[in-house]
Amino acid sequence: MKVAIAADHGGFALKEHLKSVLDELGVDYTDFGCHSEGSVDYPDYALPVAEAVARGEYDRGVLLCGTGLGMAIAANKVPGVRAVTVHDTFSARATRQHNDSNVLTMGGRVVGPGLAGDILRIWLQTPFEGGRHQRRVDKIASIERRWAGELREEAGDVACPNC
Numbered sequence: 001m002k003v004a005i006a007a008d009h010g011g012f013a014l015k016e017h018l019k020s021v022l023d024e025l026g027v028d029y030t031d032f033g034c035h036s037e038g039s040v041d042y043p044d045y046a047l048p049v050a051e052a053v054a055r056g057e058y059d060r061g062v063l064l065c066g067t068g069l070g071m072a073i074a075a076n077k078v079p080g081v082r083a084v085t086v087h088d089t090f091s092a093r094a095t096r097q098h099n100d101s102n103v104l105t106m107g108g109r110v111v112g113p114g115l116a117g118d119i120l121r122i123w124l125q126t127p128f129e130g131g132r133h134q135r136r137v138d139k140i141a142s143i144e145r146r147w148a149g150e151l152r153e154e155a156g157d158v159a160c161p162n163c
């Protein structure tokens with residue numbers, strides 16, 4: 001399992017803590033920044049992690065900001081990314097079982113390090129259940145293909161055969 005992790009200034013301290021959880025779990029990770037509490041823009045950190053996960057270079061992404069919300073909004077613009085903001089352990093388990101989420105976001109101003117560590121451990125260790133949930137995840141992918149096709153047509157590009 002390879003994990004890409006990044007944060008803005010609001011999630012920087014939590015990122016540093018969660019790297020120690022990844023070390024403890026023996027999970028291989030790459031830190032995509034930021035590297036201090038100086039103010040930065042969260043989409044600049046969400047995008048490289050989301051693209052790396054979508055391309056299959058990393059199995060999972062972890063994004064931290066003040067709330068986890070902006071990171072999830074930005075990461076979910078990349079087709080193939082299913083980013084979820086999780087601040088409780090029930091949802092951490094359920095979103096892996098049901099949504100096959102591949103990017104986890106949390107807010108450094110929302111959760112403490114202990115709970116965030118538990119959420120990360122559960123989220124990394126819980127498998128996708130497949131079955132009826134696979135059908136639903138496939139429907140999410142078909143929404144992505146439909147809109148990608150419509151945007152290409154709008155831009156005067158060739159019609160998308162899957163639209």
Ligand code: RB5
Binds near residue numbers: 010065067070
């Ligand atoms: C930065 O102040 C804050 O807006 C950001 O960390 C995040 O919470 C955005 O969703």
